[in-house]
Amino acid sequence: MEKKAEKAASAGAVRRYPRYFRYLRELLMNGVLRVSSSELASRLSVTPSQVRSDLNRFAGAGIQGYGYQVKPLYTELSRKLGAGDKRSAVILGGNRFVAEELAGKLEGRGVFVRHHFSSDATEEEAPFSLPFSVLKETLAEERCDLALLLSLPDTLTPEDLVAAGIRGIWNLTQTDLVLPIPVINLPVGDVVMRLCYEIRCWEGKA
Amino acid sequence: MEKKAEKAASAGAVRRYPRYFRYLRELLMNGVLRVSSSELASRLSVTPSQVRSDLNRFAGAGIQGYGYQVKPLYTELSRKLGAGDKRSAVILGGNRFVAEELAGKLEGRGVFVRHHFSSDATEEEAPFSLPFSVLKETLAEERCDLALLLSLPDTLTPEDLVAAGIRGIWNLTQTDLVLPIPVINLPVGDVVMRLCYEIRCWEGKA
């Protein structure tokens, strides 16, 4: 018999999981064996109830009267988040230095950046940086999971990326994308505008 | 007599406002004079009810039986969001090319990037790129509102930024910040991890 059906994680919970992951990893590095929901909660600025209900789906690590065992909790969380999936990615747009900077951050989370495509990639930047013109053929040979979109040339559509086998997009351009695959639309300008608005509220002007 | 007290916008609404802003600007550019809540809704993938309740706080532009007048709605939204505030910003960490790329995106929203600080800024990159060592004195002379944090050197703390007059931080580093000023914590790794998780769910594995 299957274990009881899990209900889908809420959007809020999904945003919190990577934070639990980071903090648990830190505890693990420091050789901490157990942690309570209150400790996690105060560290992450949420309530202990929140922590318990979020972590409850990762059965096994929580022990009544004791707390959570760091190691099994971390392992289970990693498994659920797919942290060991070894995803591959491509970056579209921006310059090579931006791509390299981003690539470094992604590799820290087990996502390997295969290529950077741009309109002005030069011969000597290959094989990492390539021109947009060879994107389709490159992805046909070398399947990649994620695409980070800094900009898209006129010659390509978002649908082309789906057709090329991309399975998830982090879209940083100014235009929201709606596609059959998962997309995180996060225009840089929107985030800055939100921050400016929050400053304004904080200053008491709105 | 004051107009009735506005209740604070919900977090969801604040995330939607920049999207309304973008789409309204587009309509304005195209010379469209009016738009209905249904049109806005279908464009932004939300319900017409959502649009009406979000825009309701911007009194004046909605006319019963007609819809919204694009121009006044855009103007009022800009005003509320503080789009004309001409904020200044600094970027910390990353290389000069990353900073320039980001600076371009911010300037499209009226935020001007004054300086980029890094550990390896060279003489000839001045005055845009400067070493971290001169951050405090530079900000003392030239007040800046926003800081984009790609990384922070050991010699500086987040509190130093607050002391230097920074009023809002977009934190892209791997460590969440809790400060008395507005902070948007958005670690790059977390976003990618979330995207990987969503792909996993979409693939049916979790």
Add this chain to the structure above:
DNA sequence: TAGATTGTTAATCGATTAACAATC
């Protein structure tokens, strides 16, 4: 056993949606 802390339920809170009266 006594103390601690989880898992889980029920209560609360807030955001979203539906519906419709108001009115252009």
Add this chain to the structure above:
DNA sequence: TAGATTGTTAATCGATTAACAATC
């Protein structure tokens, strides 16, 4: 006037929190 569409209220939905029984 008839038709359209907002503003606003009430209903719904879902997420967060409090509380406590279960149990280590």
